[in-house]
Amino acid sequence: MKNIVILISGGGSNMAAIVRAAQRGEWAHRHDAQVAAVVSNRPDAGGLAFAREQGIAAEVVDHKQFEGREPFEAQLVAAIDRHQPWLVALAGFMRILTPGFVGRYQGRLLNIHPSLLPAFPGLHTHRRAIEAGCRFAGATVHQVTAELDHGPILEQAVVPVLPGDTEAALAARVLTQEHRIYPRAIEALLRGGL
Numbered sequence: 001m002k003n004i005v006i007l008i009s010g011g012g013s014n015m016a017a018i019v020r021a022a023q024r025g026e027w028a029h030r031h032d033a034q035v036a037a038v039v040s041n042r043p044d045a046g047g048l049a050f051a052r053e054q055g056i057a058a059e060v061v062d063h064k065q066f067e068g069r070e071p072f073e074a075q076l077v078a079a080i081d082r083h084q085p086w087l088v089a090l091a092g093f094m095r096i097l098t099p100g101f102v103g104r105y106q107g108r109l110l111n112i113h114p115s116l117l118p119a120f121p122g123l124h125t126h127r128r129a130i131e132a133g134c135r136f137a138g139a140t141v142h143q144v145t146a147e148l149d150h151g152p153i154l155e156q157a158v159v160p161v162l163p164g165d166t167e168a169a170l171a172a173r174v175l176t177q178e179h180r181i182y183p184r185a186i187e188a189l190l191r192g193g194l
């Protein structure tokens with residue numbers, strides 16, 4: 001069985017989109033794959049309740065309980081590896097990961113970022129796109145490398161920036177597309193191999 005472990009920090013709508021696609025697309029039968037676990041670094045992450053409702057193991061590794069990145073990541077690795085992951089998917093996971101963590105899952109660690117990378121790595125992507133006068137914005141699914149928001153691009157989606165757009169309006173338009181491209185990127189890996 002190809003186990004997918006999803007890391008979240010918040011609402012978890014991308015995680016939910018992946019879970020729903022897995023259910024809809026019968027990944028279990030066709031690809032021998034399942035979302036095995038959801039791990040959050042925040043105890044109040046909204047996505048945890050959804051995961052539990054779906055019968056998926058949902059665990060919290062609260063970064064605030066640890067002194068520094070290494071002990072936090074050691075616990076995170078333990079929570080992930082318990083499920084023998086084929087793939088680890090960051091879905092709105094808002095902690096910076098050390099090169100050691102990234103190296104451990106190299107080639108099977110994905111992220112979704114709310115911009116058309118390599119434009120606008122980092123935070124506040126929608127505000128920066130509006131301020132820069134971009135006519136288009138979007139989202140990127142990419143392999144994670146040690147450098148933040150870099151790494152080989154697997155999928156992208158483009159949306160227009162409309163006159164008078166607020167940050168929230170643009171974020172919502174982009175998020176709808178994120179829900180389409182993240183499951184699609186994972187399905188492509190399931191079909192074609194890592």
Ligand code: GAR
Pocket residue numbers: 008009010011012013014015091092093094112113114122139175178
């Ligand atoms: C998404 O827009 C995702 O691209 C972004 O956070 C949001 C999470 O939403 N990720 C990053 O900014 C990573 N640096 P979700 O919790 O509803 O999936």
